Amino acid sequence: DGGITQSPKYLFRKEGQNVTLSCEQNLNHDAMYWYRQDPGQGLRLIYYSQIVNDFQKGDIAEGYSVSREKKESFPLTVTSAQKNPTAFYLCASSSGLKLFFGSGTQLSVL
Amino acid sequence: AQKVTQAQTEISVVEKEDVTLDCVYETRDTTYYLFWYKQPPSGELVFLIRRNSFDEQNEISGRYSWNFQKSTSSFNFTITASQVVDSAVYFCALGGNYQLIWGAGTKLIIKP
Numbered sequence: 001d002g003g004i005t006q007s008p009k010y011l012f013r014k015e016g017q018n019v020t021l022s023c024e025q026n027l028n029h030d031a032m033y034w035y036r037q038d039p040g041q042g043l044r045l046i047y048y049s050q051i052v053n054d055f056q057k058g059d060i061a062e063g064y065s066v067s068r069e070k071k072e073s074f075p076l077t078v079t080s081a082q083k084n085p086t087a088f089y090l091c092a093s094s095s096g097l098k099l100f101f102g103s104g105t106q107l108s109v110l
Numbered sequence: 111a112q113k114v115t116q117a118q119t120e121i122s123v124v125e126k127e128d129v130t131l132d133c134v135y136e137t138r139d140t141t142y143y144l145f146w147y148k149q150p151p152s153g154e155l156v157f158l159i160r161r162n163s164f165d166e167q168n169e170i171s172g173r174y175s176w177n178f179q180k181s182t183s184s185f186n187f188t189i190t191a192s193q194v195v196d197s198a199v200y201f202c203a204l205g206g207n208y209q210l211i212w213g214a215g216t217k218l219i220i221k222p
Contacts, residue, residue: 004154031208042114042201042212043155050208058209090155097143097160097206104153 002027006091006102012110013078013085021076021105023091032074033099036060037088046089049074078107085109112137114204116213123192124221131187131216133202139163144178144185145203145210155201161185192220 007022025032031050035043045058049068063082068074078085086109091102113136123129135144146158159169161178169176173190189196197220202213 033208040119040214042203042214043210044212045209048208056208088153090153092155094208097145098157099147099155099210100157101155 004091004093004100004102006089006105008105009103011105011107013107014110016080018077018079019107021078021089021091021107023074023076023102024072025074025091025093025100026072027093027095027100028071029093029095029100030071031094032068033092033094034058034064034066034074034076035090035092037090037104043090046076112139112204112211114202114211114213116200116202116216118216119214120217120219122219122221125194126191128188128190129192129218131189131200131202131218133185133187133213135183135185135202135204135211137183137204139206141206142204143206145205146176146185146187147201147203149199149201149215151198158187158200189218192218194220194222196220 004025013019033048034046037043044060046064047066049055055068065077089105092099115134142163144161147155149155166178175188177186199215199217201215203210
């Protein structure tokens with residue numbers, strides 16, 4: 001089945017540690033996105049990529065980094081510079097204006 | 111600045127009741143799109159509808175209907191004869207290519 005796969009489902013980060021969230025899609029979509037979701041808030045865009053080897057910062061890119069070496073993959077690294085990383089992270093891809101989402105990764109700080 | 115307001119944080123109704131979720135938006139753009147997405151407990155958001163600013167026709171899809179009114183900058187979503195499976199968080203969003211402005215979401219609880 002076509003879709004977006006995020007892993008792991010749950011992730012724990014120690015202070016000062018970088019962690020990487022995986023996002024893979026087999027929908028053949030050019031555009032991919034990372035969103036952060038905090039309780040009681042809407043989604044906030046971290047980074048997006050319109051094409052391989054290119055990506056742009058969203059509204060809250062500080063403390064995060066991404067790469068887009070393959071069309072299918074758009075991993076997100078939460079660096080130690082992100083002081084409040086606890087959140088639910090959603091990866092998405094788009095066909096036209098319609099977004100398709102993964103099932104998310106819950107990141108918590110130990 | 112663009113903004114989406116979903117004033118209802120949580121709504122709880124008994125199964126088979128009708129329920130309307132409100133969405134009010136602000137934009138200076140003359141061309142824009144409005145969206146509704148559903149987030150069930152599993153976590154992934156599911157696209158429900160897209161409406162462009164040129165089309166104020168109301169839309170009905172089964173038990174779901176949407177009322178878009180540019181005069182009041184609103185794009186409300188009604189579920190008729192609600193079912194337990196409709197329980198989820200519903201998000202309204204505004205935007206166009208690559209960047210959407212999201213409302214805070216309305217948590218809908220349908221009690222059996």
